[in-house]
Amino acid sequence: MxxxxxxxxxxxxxxxxxxxxxxxxxxxxxxxxxxxxxxxxxxxxxxxxxxxxxxxxxxxxxxxxxxCPPIAKEKVIDSEQAVQFLRSRRSVRKFKNRPVAPDVIENLIQVAAYAPSGSNMQPVEWAVFSDRHQLRELSELTVDWMRHLVRESPENTPPYMPRLIKGWENGQDSVLRDAPVVIVAMADKSARIGQIDTTISLTYLDLVAPAFGLGTCWAGILQGAMLNWPAVKQAMGISEDYPFHYPLMVGYNKHRYYRLPERKPPVITWK
Ligand SMILES: Cc1cc2nc3c(=O)[nH]c(=O)nc-3n(C[C@H](O)[C@H](O)[C@H](O)COP(=O)(O)O)c2cc1C
Incomplete structure:
Protein backbone atom coordinates (compact mmCIF):
# COMPACT_ATOMS: atom_id res chain seq x y z
CA MET A 1 0.00 0.00 0.00
CA CYS A 68 -1.38 16.05 -1.82
CA PRO A 69 0.13 19.51 -2.32
CA PRO A 70 2.46 21.01 0.29
CA ILE A 71 0.91 23.44 2.79
CA ALA A 72 1.84 26.99 1.72
CA LYS A 73 3.09 28.72 4.88
CA GLU A 74 2.33 32.19 3.52
CA LYS A 75 -1.37 31.26 3.22
CA VAL A 76 -1.80 30.23 6.85
CA ILE A 77 -4.13 32.74 8.54
CA ASP A 78 -3.45 34.06 12.05
CA SER A 79 -5.91 33.79 14.94
CA GLU A 80 -7.37 37.28 14.49
CA GLN A 81 -8.02 36.61 10.80
CA ALA A 82 -9.55 33.23 11.66
CA VAL A 83 -11.85 34.75 14.29
CA GLN A 84 -13.04 37.55 12.01
CA PHE A 85 -13.51 35.08 9.16
CA LEU A 86 -15.76 32.88 11.30
CA ARG A 87 -17.62 35.74 13.01
CA SER A 88 -18.38 37.51 9.75
CA ARG A 89 -20.22 34.60 8.15
CA ARG A 90 -23.89 35.59 7.83
CA SER A 91 -27.13 33.95 6.78
CA VAL A 92 -28.04 35.70 3.55
CA ARG A 93 -31.72 36.06 2.73
CA LYS A 94 -31.61 38.72 0.03
CA PHE A 95 -30.00 37.64 -3.22
CA LYS A 96 -29.22 39.43 -6.45
CA ASN A 97 -31.17 38.27 -9.45
CA ARG A 98 -28.02 36.70 -10.87
CA PRO A 99 -27.33 33.05 -11.65
CA VAL A 100 -24.32 31.23 -10.23
CA ALA A 101 -22.13 29.51 -12.83
CA PRO A 102 -21.91 25.72 -12.49
CA ASP A 103 -18.10 25.80 -12.26
CA VAL A 104 -18.34 28.10 -9.22
CA ILE A 105 -20.74 25.65 -7.56
CA GLU A 106 -18.37 22.83 -8.40
CA ASN A 107 -15.51 24.72 -6.75
CA LEU A 108 -17.51 25.03 -3.54
CA ILE A 109 -18.34 21.33 -3.56
CA GLN A 110 -14.71 20.41 -4.23
CA VAL A 111 -13.69 22.28 -1.07
CA ALA A 112 -16.52 20.73 0.94
CA ALA A 113 -15.22 17.31 -0.06
CA TYR A 114 -12.24 17.96 2.27
CA ALA A 115 -14.55 17.98 5.31
CA PRO A 116 -13.85 15.31 7.91
CA SER A 117 -16.14 12.28 8.05
CA GLY A 118 -16.53 9.41 10.49
CA SER A 119 -13.86 6.75 9.75
CA ASN A 120 -13.03 8.87 6.69
CA MET A 121 -15.93 7.16 4.88
CA GLN A 122 -16.65 10.32 2.83
CA PRO A 123 -20.29 9.31 2.23
CA VAL A 124 -21.60 12.74 1.25
CA GLU A 125 -23.12 13.28 -2.20
CA TRP A 126 -24.52 16.49 -3.65
CA ALA A 127 -27.62 17.59 -5.56
CA VAL A 128 -27.76 21.06 -7.11
CA PHE A 129 -31.03 22.82 -7.99
CA SER A 130 -30.95 25.97 -10.09
CA ASP A 131 -34.09 25.82 -12.20
CA ARG A 132 -36.16 28.82 -11.13
CA HIS A 133 -39.48 27.04 -11.73
CA GLN A 134 -38.40 23.97 -9.80
CA LEU A 135 -37.20 26.09 -6.86
CA ARG A 136 -40.53 27.90 -6.87
CA GLU A 137 -42.33 24.54 -6.86
CA LEU A 138 -40.24 23.37 -3.88
CA SER A 139 -41.16 26.53 -1.95
CA GLU A 140 -44.81 26.01 -2.81
CA LEU A 141 -44.80 22.37 -1.68
CA THR A 142 -43.09 23.45 1.54
CA VAL A 143 -45.83 26.02 2.11
CA ASP A 144 -48.39 23.20 1.60
CA TRP A 145 -46.62 21.29 4.40
CA MET A 146 -46.64 24.36 6.67
CA ARG A 147 -50.37 24.92 6.02
CA HIS A 148 -50.99 21.28 6.94
CA LEU A 149 -49.03 21.72 10.19
CA VAL A 150 -50.83 24.92 11.15
CA ARG A 151 -54.20 23.26 10.43
CA GLU A 152 -53.56 19.87 12.03
CA SER A 153 -51.34 20.64 15.02
CA PRO A 154 -51.19 24.36 15.68
CA GLU A 155 -49.84 23.72 19.19
CA ASN A 156 -46.68 22.11 17.73
CA THR A 157 -46.19 24.70 15.01
CA PRO A 158 -43.34 27.22 15.37
CA PRO A 159 -44.81 30.72 15.84
CA TYR A 160 -43.14 32.09 12.68
CA MET A 161 -44.87 29.60 10.33
CA PRO A 162 -48.18 31.46 9.88
CA ARG A 163 -46.15 34.55 8.95
CA LEU A 164 -44.13 32.60 6.38
CA ILE A 165 -47.37 31.30 4.86
CA LYS A 166 -48.77 34.82 4.76
CA GLY A 167 -45.56 36.07 3.15
CA TRP A 168 -45.91 33.44 0.42
CA GLU A 169 -49.53 34.43 -0.14
CA ASN A 170 -48.35 38.05 -0.53
CA GLY A 171 -45.95 37.00 -3.26
CA GLN A 172 -42.69 36.61 -1.27
CA ASP A 173 -40.62 33.45 -1.46
CA SER A 174 -40.49 33.09 2.31
CA VAL A 175 -39.02 29.57 2.08
CA LEU A 176 -36.12 29.77 -0.39
CA ARG A 177 -35.85 33.57 -0.51
CA ASP A 178 -35.57 33.63 -4.32
CA ALA A 179 -32.11 32.08 -4.03
CA PRO A 180 -30.88 31.16 -7.51
CA VAL A 181 -29.37 27.88 -6.27
CA VAL A 182 -30.11 25.29 -3.60
CA ILE A 183 -27.39 22.77 -2.83
CA VAL A 184 -28.30 19.60 -0.95
CA ALA A 185 -25.65 17.55 0.86
CA MET A 186 -26.91 14.00 1.32
CA ALA A 187 -25.87 10.49 2.29
CA ASP A 188 -27.54 7.16 1.72
CA LYS A 189 -28.85 4.84 4.40
CA SER A 190 -25.62 2.83 4.54
CA ALA A 191 -23.82 5.84 6.07
CA ARG A 192 -23.51 5.09 9.78
CA ILE A 193 -23.43 8.72 10.88
CA GLY A 194 -24.76 10.22 7.67
CA GLN A 195 -26.53 13.22 9.22
CA ILE A 196 -23.37 14.35 11.02
CA ASP A 197 -21.13 13.84 7.98
CA THR A 198 -23.66 15.67 5.79
CA THR A 199 -23.86 18.60 8.19
CA ILE A 200 -20.08 18.97 8.51
CA SER A 201 -19.62 18.92 4.72
CA LEU A 202 -22.32 21.51 4.24
CA THR A 203 -20.71 23.66 6.93
CA TYR A 204 -17.46 23.59 4.96
CA LEU A 205 -19.33 24.71 1.85
CA ASP A 206 -21.16 27.38 3.85
CA LEU A 207 -17.89 28.75 5.23
CA VAL A 208 -15.97 28.84 1.96
CA ALA A 209 -18.80 30.35 -0.12
CA PRO A 210 -18.07 34.02 0.84
CA ALA A 211 -14.52 33.63 -0.47
CA PHE A 212 -16.14 33.00 -3.86
CA GLY A 213 -18.32 36.11 -3.47
CA LEU A 214 -21.39 34.08 -2.50
CA GLY A 215 -23.86 34.19 0.36
CA THR A 216 -25.69 31.22 1.85
CA CYS A 217 -28.54 30.35 4.20
CA TRP A 218 -29.37 26.96 5.66
CA ALA A 219 -32.81 25.99 4.36
CA GLY A 220 -34.27 24.54 7.56
CA ILE A 221 -37.89 24.96 6.50
CA LEU A 222 -37.27 23.04 3.29
CA GLN A 223 -35.45 20.39 5.34
CA GLY A 224 -38.52 20.03 7.57
CA ALA A 225 -40.67 19.50 4.49
CA MET A 226 -38.16 17.05 2.99
CA LEU A 227 -38.41 14.98 6.16
CA ASN A 228 -42.17 15.17 6.63
CA TRP A 229 -43.91 15.85 3.30
CA PRO A 230 -43.01 13.10 0.79
CA ALA A 231 -44.03 15.18 -2.25
CA VAL A 232 -41.04 17.44 -1.62
CA LYS A 233 -38.34 14.77 -1.87
CA GLN A 234 -40.21 13.30 -4.83
CA ALA A 235 -40.15 16.65 -6.60
CA MET A 236 -36.42 16.87 -5.86
CA GLY A 237 -35.81 13.41 -7.29
CA ILE A 238 -34.13 12.34 -4.02
CA SER A 239 -34.91 8.73 -3.17
CA GLU A 240 -36.02 7.54 0.27
CA ASP A 241 -32.75 5.57 0.25
CA TYR A 242 -31.15 8.92 1.14
CA PRO A 243 -32.51 9.61 4.62
CA PHE A 244 -29.68 12.02 5.53
CA HIS A 245 -29.67 15.45 3.92
CA TYR A 246 -29.65 19.18 4.41
CA PRO A 247 -30.29 21.95 1.86
CA LEU A 248 -28.50 25.30 1.62
CA MET A 249 -29.57 28.39 -0.35
CA VAL A 250 -26.76 29.95 -2.36
CA GLY A 251 -26.52 33.17 -4.38
CA TYR A 252 -24.88 36.58 -4.68
CA ASN A 253 -25.61 38.81 -1.68
CA LYS A 254 -27.77 41.85 -2.24
CA HIS A 255 -26.53 43.53 0.96
CA ARG A 256 -23.18 43.65 2.72
CA TYR A 257 -22.53 43.72 6.46
CA TYR A 258 -20.45 46.21 8.42
CA ARG A 259 -20.48 44.73 11.92
CA LEU A 260 -20.11 41.42 13.72
CA PRO A 261 -23.37 40.83 15.63
CA GLU A 262 -23.23 39.82 19.26
CA ARG A 263 -24.10 36.31 20.40
CA LYS A 264 -24.94 34.77 23.78
CA PRO A 265 -21.89 34.01 25.87
CA PRO A 266 -21.06 30.30 25.68
CA VAL A 267 -22.11 28.13 28.59
CA ILE A 268 -19.01 26.24 29.73
CA THR A 269 -18.75 23.77 32.57
CA TRP A 270 -15.21 22.82 33.49
CA LYS A 271 -15.38 19.26 34.81
C1 LIG B 1 -29.74 24.38 10.70
C2 LIG B 1 -30.17 25.78 10.34
C3 LIG B 1 -31.39 25.97 9.68
C4 LIG B 1 -31.78 27.25 9.30
N1 LIG B 1 -32.92 27.41 8.58
C5 LIG B 1 -33.27 28.65 8.15
C6 LIG B 1 -34.40 28.83 7.29
O1 LIG B 1 -35.10 27.89 6.93
N2 LIG B 1 -34.71 30.09 6.90
C7 LIG B 1 -33.97 31.17 7.26
O2 LIG B 1 -34.29 32.28 6.85
N3 LIG B 1 -32.86 31.02 8.05
C8 LIG B 1 -32.49 29.80 8.49
N4 LIG B 1 -31.36 29.63 9.27
C9 LIG B 1 -30.54 30.79 9.62
C10 LIG B 1 -30.57 31.15 11.12
O3 LIG B 1 -31.75 31.84 11.40
C11 LIG B 1 -29.30 31.98 11.41
O4 LIG B 1 -28.18 31.13 11.35
C12 LIG B 1 -29.33 32.68 12.74
O5 LIG B 1 -30.35 33.62 12.80
C13 LIG B 1 -28.01 33.41 13.02
O6 LIG B 1 -27.68 34.34 12.00
P1 LIG B 1 -26.30 34.21 11.21
O7 LIG B 1 -26.28 32.88 10.52
O8 LIG B 1 -26.24 35.36 10.26
O9 LIG B 1 -25.21 34.27 12.25
C14 LIG B 1 -30.96 28.37 9.64
C15 LIG B 1 -29.75 28.15 10.29
C16 LIG B 1 -29.34 26.89 10.62
C17 LIG B 1 -28.00 26.68 11.28
Whole structure:
Protein backbone atom coordinates (compact mmCIF):
# COMPACT_ATOMS: atom_id res chain seq x y z
CA MET A 1 0.00 0.00 0.00
CA UNK A 2 2.93 2.33 0.64
CA UNK A 3 5.77 3.21 -1.73
CA UNK A 4 8.78 4.60 0.05
CA UNK A 5 11.52 6.59 -1.64
CA UNK A 6 14.57 5.19 0.20
CA UNK A 7 16.68 8.21 -0.75
CA UNK A 8 14.24 10.62 0.92
CA UNK A 9 13.10 8.52 3.89
CA UNK A 10 15.19 9.22 7.00
CA UNK A 11 13.41 6.52 9.01
CA UNK A 12 12.10 9.02 11.57
CA UNK A 13 8.96 6.84 12.15
CA UNK A 14 6.65 9.87 12.04
CA UNK A 15 4.26 7.91 9.79
CA UNK A 16 4.27 5.00 12.26
CA UNK A 17 3.49 7.31 15.15
CA UNK A 18 0.80 9.24 13.24
CA UNK A 19 -1.20 6.38 11.67
CA UNK A 20 -4.64 6.33 13.38
CA UNK A 21 -5.01 2.61 12.70
CA UNK A 22 -1.48 1.78 13.94
CA UNK A 23 -0.85 -0.37 10.89
CA UNK A 24 2.45 1.12 9.71
CA UNK A 25 5.54 -0.69 10.93
CA UNK A 26 9.23 -0.36 10.14
CA UNK A 27 10.38 -3.31 8.01
CA UNK A 28 13.00 -5.30 9.86
CA UNK A 29 15.48 -5.72 7.03
CA UNK A 30 15.35 -2.30 5.32
CA UNK A 31 14.14 -0.18 8.26
CA UNK A 32 11.62 1.49 5.93
CA UNK A 33 7.92 1.88 6.77
CA UNK A 34 5.36 -0.58 5.38
CA UNK A 35 1.79 -1.75 5.79
CA UNK A 36 1.68 -5.53 5.97
CA UNK A 37 -0.81 -7.23 3.63
CA UNK A 38 -2.89 -8.57 6.51
CA UNK A 39 -3.39 -5.01 7.82
CA UNK A 40 -4.55 -3.49 4.50
CA UNK A 41 -8.25 -3.70 5.38
CA UNK A 42 -7.71 -1.58 8.50
CA UNK A 43 -6.42 1.40 6.51
CA UNK A 44 -8.97 4.25 6.49
CA UNK A 45 -7.21 6.05 3.62
CA UNK A 46 -6.90 9.27 5.58
CA UNK A 47 -3.52 10.22 4.07
CA UNK A 48 -2.01 11.22 7.43
CA UNK A 49 1.11 9.18 6.62
CA UNK A 50 1.60 11.22 3.43
CA UNK A 51 0.77 14.52 5.17
CA UNK A 52 3.08 14.04 8.14
CA UNK A 53 6.22 13.13 6.17
CA UNK A 54 8.33 16.32 5.97
CA UNK A 55 10.42 14.90 3.12
CA UNK A 56 7.72 13.69 0.73
CA UNK A 57 9.25 10.22 0.99
CA UNK A 58 6.00 8.28 1.31
CA UNK A 59 3.36 7.62 -1.32
CA UNK A 60 0.06 5.83 -0.63
CA UNK A 61 -1.84 3.62 -3.05
CA UNK A 62 -5.14 5.53 -2.71
CA UNK A 63 -3.98 8.92 -1.36
CA UNK A 64 -1.30 9.66 -3.86
CA UNK A 65 1.54 12.05 -3.07
CA UNK A 66 1.03 13.92 -6.34
CA UNK A 67 -2.51 14.88 -5.27
CA CYS A 68 -1.38 16.05 -1.82
CA PRO A 69 0.13 19.51 -2.32
CA PRO A 70 2.46 21.01 0.29
CA ILE A 71 0.91 23.44 2.79
CA ALA A 72 1.84 26.99 1.72
CA LYS A 73 3.09 28.72 4.88
CA GLU A 74 2.33 32.19 3.52
CA LYS A 75 -1.37 31.26 3.22
CA VAL A 76 -1.80 30.23 6.85
CA ILE A 77 -4.13 32.74 8.54
CA ASP A 78 -3.45 34.06 12.05
CA SER A 79 -5.91 33.79 14.94
CA GLU A 80 -7.37 37.28 14.49
CA GLN A 81 -8.02 36.61 10.80
CA ALA A 82 -9.55 33.23 11.66
CA VAL A 83 -11.85 34.75 14.29
CA GLN A 84 -13.04 37.55 12.01
CA PHE A 85 -13.51 35.08 9.16
CA LEU A 86 -15.76 32.88 11.30
CA ARG A 87 -17.62 35.74 13.01
CA SER A 88 -18.38 37.51 9.75
CA ARG A 89 -20.22 34.60 8.15
CA ARG A 90 -23.89 35.59 7.83
CA SER A 91 -27.13 33.95 6.78
CA VAL A 92 -28.04 35.70 3.55
CA ARG A 93 -31.72 36.06 2.73
CA LYS A 94 -31.61 38.72 0.03
CA PHE A 95 -30.00 37.64 -3.22
CA LYS A 96 -29.22 39.43 -6.45
CA ASN A 97 -31.17 38.27 -9.45
CA ARG A 98 -28.02 36.70 -10.87
CA PRO A 99 -27.33 33.05 -11.65
CA VAL A 100 -24.32 31.23 -10.23
CA ALA A 101 -22.13 29.51 -12.83
CA PRO A 102 -21.91 25.72 -12.49
CA ASP A 103 -18.10 25.80 -12.26
CA VAL A 104 -18.34 28.10 -9.22
CA ILE A 105 -20.74 25.65 -7.56
CA GLU A 106 -18.37 22.83 -8.40
CA ASN A 107 -15.51 24.72 -6.75
CA LEU A 108 -17.51 25.03 -3.54
CA ILE A 109 -18.34 21.33 -3.56
CA GLN A 110 -14.71 20.41 -4.23
CA VAL A 111 -13.69 22.28 -1.07
CA ALA A 112 -16.52 20.73 0.94
CA ALA A 113 -15.22 17.31 -0.06
CA TYR A 114 -12.24 17.96 2.27
CA ALA A 115 -14.55 17.98 5.31
CA PRO A 116 -13.85 15.31 7.91
CA SER A 117 -16.14 12.28 8.05
CA GLY A 118 -16.53 9.41 10.49
CA SER A 119 -13.86 6.75 9.75
CA ASN A 120 -13.03 8.87 6.69
CA MET A 121 -15.93 7.16 4.88
CA GLN A 122 -16.65 10.32 2.83
CA PRO A 123 -20.29 9.31 2.23
CA VAL A 124 -21.60 12.74 1.25
CA GLU A 125 -23.12 13.28 -2.20
CA TRP A 126 -24.52 16.49 -3.65
CA ALA A 127 -27.62 17.59 -5.56
CA VAL A 128 -27.76 21.06 -7.11
CA PHE A 129 -31.03 22.82 -7.99
CA SER A 130 -30.95 25.97 -10.09
CA ASP A 131 -34.09 25.82 -12.20
CA ARG A 132 -36.16 28.82 -11.13
CA HIS A 133 -39.48 27.04 -11.73
CA GLN A 134 -38.40 23.97 -9.80
CA LEU A 135 -37.20 26.09 -6.86
CA ARG A 136 -40.53 27.90 -6.87
CA GLU A 137 -42.33 24.54 -6.86
CA LEU A 138 -40.24 23.37 -3.88
CA SER A 139 -41.16 26.53 -1.95
CA GLU A 140 -44.81 26.01 -2.81
CA LEU A 141 -44.80 22.37 -1.68
CA THR A 142 -43.09 23.45 1.54
CA VAL A 143 -45.83 26.02 2.11
CA ASP A 144 -48.39 23.20 1.60
CA TRP A 145 -46.62 21.29 4.40
CA MET A 146 -46.64 24.36 6.67
CA ARG A 147 -50.37 24.92 6.02
CA HIS A 148 -50.99 21.28 6.94
CA LEU A 149 -49.03 21.72 10.19
CA VAL A 150 -50.83 24.92 11.15
CA ARG A 151 -54.20 23.26 10.43
CA GLU A 152 -53.56 19.87 12.03
CA SER A 153 -51.34 20.64 15.02
CA PRO A 154 -51.19 24.36 15.68
CA GLU A 155 -49.84 23.72 19.19
CA ASN A 156 -46.68 22.11 17.73
CA THR A 157 -46.19 24.70 15.01
CA PRO A 158 -43.34 27.22 15.37
CA PRO A 159 -44.81 30.72 15.84
CA TYR A 160 -43.14 32.09 12.68
CA MET A 161 -44.87 29.60 10.33
CA PRO A 162 -48.18 31.46 9.88
CA ARG A 163 -46.15 34.55 8.95
CA LEU A 164 -44.13 32.60 6.38
CA ILE A 165 -47.37 31.30 4.86
CA LYS A 166 -48.77 34.82 4.76
CA GLY A 167 -45.56 36.07 3.15
CA TRP A 168 -45.91 33.44 0.42
CA GLU A 169 -49.53 34.43 -0.14
CA ASN A 170 -48.35 38.05 -0.53
CA GLY A 171 -45.95 37.00 -3.26
CA GLN A 172 -42.69 36.61 -1.27
CA ASP A 173 -40.62 33.45 -1.46
CA SER A 174 -40.49 33.09 2.31
CA VAL A 175 -39.02 29.57 2.08
CA LEU A 176 -36.12 29.77 -0.39
CA ARG A 177 -35.85 33.57 -0.51
CA ASP A 178 -35.57 33.63 -4.32
CA ALA A 179 -32.11 32.08 -4.03
CA PRO A 180 -30.88 31.16 -7.51
CA VAL A 181 -29.37 27.88 -6.27
CA VAL A 182 -30.11 25.29 -3.60
CA ILE A 183 -27.39 22.77 -2.83
CA VAL A 184 -28.30 19.60 -0.95
CA ALA A 185 -25.65 17.55 0.86
CA MET A 186 -26.91 14.00 1.32
CA ALA A 187 -25.87 10.49 2.29
CA ASP A 188 -27.54 7.16 1.72
CA LYS A 189 -28.85 4.84 4.40
CA SER A 190 -25.62 2.83 4.54
CA ALA A 191 -23.82 5.84 6.07
CA ARG A 192 -23.51 5.09 9.78
CA ILE A 193 -23.43 8.72 10.88
CA GLY A 194 -24.76 10.22 7.67
CA GLN A 195 -26.53 13.22 9.22
CA ILE A 196 -23.37 14.35 11.02
CA ASP A 197 -21.13 13.84 7.98
CA THR A 198 -23.66 15.67 5.79
CA THR A 199 -23.86 18.60 8.19
CA ILE A 200 -20.08 18.97 8.51
CA SER A 201 -19.62 18.92 4.72
CA LEU A 202 -22.32 21.51 4.24
CA THR A 203 -20.71 23.66 6.93
CA TYR A 204 -17.46 23.59 4.96
CA LEU A 205 -19.33 24.71 1.85
CA ASP A 206 -21.16 27.38 3.85
CA LEU A 207 -17.89 28.75 5.23
CA VAL A 208 -15.97 28.84 1.96
CA ALA A 209 -18.80 30.35 -0.12
CA PRO A 210 -18.07 34.02 0.84
CA ALA A 211 -14.52 33.63 -0.47
CA PHE A 212 -16.14 33.00 -3.86
CA GLY A 213 -18.32 36.11 -3.47
CA LEU A 214 -21.39 34.08 -2.50
CA GLY A 215 -23.86 34.19 0.36
CA THR A 216 -25.69 31.22 1.85
CA CYS A 217 -28.54 30.35 4.20
CA TRP A 218 -29.37 26.96 5.66
CA ALA A 219 -32.81 25.99 4.36
CA GLY A 220 -34.27 24.54 7.56
CA ILE A 221 -37.89 24.96 6.50
CA LEU A 222 -37.27 23.04 3.29
CA GLN A 223 -35.45 20.39 5.34
CA GLY A 224 -38.52 20.03 7.57
CA ALA A 225 -40.67 19.50 4.49
CA MET A 226 -38.16 17.05 2.99
CA LEU A 227 -38.41 14.98 6.16
CA ASN A 228 -42.17 15.17 6.63
CA TRP A 229 -43.91 15.85 3.30
CA PRO A 230 -43.01 13.10 0.79
CA ALA A 231 -44.03 15.18 -2.25
CA VAL A 232 -41.04 17.44 -1.62
CA LYS A 233 -38.34 14.77 -1.87
CA GLN A 234 -40.21 13.30 -4.83
CA ALA A 235 -40.15 16.65 -6.60
CA MET A 236 -36.42 16.87 -5.86
CA GLY A 237 -35.81 13.41 -7.29
CA ILE A 238 -34.13 12.34 -4.02
CA SER A 239 -34.91 8.73 -3.17
CA GLU A 240 -36.02 7.54 0.27
CA ASP A 241 -32.75 5.57 0.25
CA TYR A 242 -31.15 8.92 1.14
CA PRO A 243 -32.51 9.61 4.62
CA PHE A 244 -29.68 12.02 5.53
CA HIS A 245 -29.67 15.45 3.92
CA TYR A 246 -29.65 19.18 4.41
CA PRO A 247 -30.29 21.95 1.86
CA LEU A 248 -28.50 25.30 1.62
CA MET A 249 -29.57 28.39 -0.35
CA VAL A 250 -26.76 29.95 -2.36
CA GLY A 251 -26.52 33.17 -4.38
CA TYR A 252 -24.88 36.58 -4.68
CA ASN A 253 -25.61 38.81 -1.68
CA LYS A 254 -27.77 41.85 -2.24
CA HIS A 255 -26.53 43.53 0.96
CA ARG A 256 -23.18 43.65 2.72
CA TYR A 257 -22.53 43.72 6.46
CA TYR A 258 -20.45 46.21 8.42
CA ARG A 259 -20.48 44.73 11.92
CA LEU A 260 -20.11 41.42 13.72
CA PRO A 261 -23.37 40.83 15.63
CA GLU A 262 -23.23 39.82 19.26
CA ARG A 263 -24.10 36.31 20.40
CA LYS A 264 -24.94 34.77 23.78
CA PRO A 265 -21.89 34.01 25.87
CA PRO A 266 -21.06 30.30 25.68
CA VAL A 267 -22.11 28.13 28.59
CA ILE A 268 -19.01 26.24 29.73
CA THR A 269 -18.75 23.77 32.57
CA TRP A 270 -15.21 22.82 33.49
CA LYS A 271 -15.38 19.26 34.81
C1 LIG B 1 -29.74 24.38 10.70
C2 LIG B 1 -30.17 25.78 10.34
C3 LIG B 1 -31.39 25.97 9.68
C4 LIG B 1 -31.78 27.25 9.30
N1 LIG B 1 -32.92 27.41 8.58
C5 LIG B 1 -33.27 28.65 8.15
C6 LIG B 1 -34.40 28.83 7.29
O1 LIG B 1 -35.10 27.89 6.93
N2 LIG B 1 -34.71 30.09 6.90
C7 LIG B 1 -33.97 31.17 7.26
O2 LIG B 1 -34.29 32.28 6.85
N3 LIG B 1 -32.86 31.02 8.05
C8 LIG B 1 -32.49 29.80 8.49
N4 LIG B 1 -31.36 29.63 9.27
C9 LIG B 1 -30.54 30.79 9.62
C10 LIG B 1 -30.57 31.15 11.12
O3 LIG B 1 -31.75 31.84 11.40
C11 LIG B 1 -29.30 31.98 11.41
O4 LIG B 1 -28.18 31.13 11.35
C12 LIG B 1 -29.33 32.68 12.74
O5 LIG B 1 -30.35 33.62 12.80
C13 LIG B 1 -28.01 33.41 13.02
O6 LIG B 1 -27.68 34.34 12.00
P1 LIG B 1 -26.30 34.21 11.21
O7 LIG B 1 -26.28 32.88 10.52
O8 LIG B 1 -26.24 35.36 10.26
O9 LIG B 1 -25.21 34.27 12.25
C14 LIG B 1 -30.96 28.37 9.64
C15 LIG B 1 -29.75 28.15 10.29
C16 LIG B 1 -29.34 26.89 10.62
C17 LIG B 1 -28.00 26.68 11.28
Missing amino acids: LSINPELCNKDSLCVDECPASIITMTEDTGLPEIKDEARDCCIHCGHCVAVCPRGALDHETVSLKN
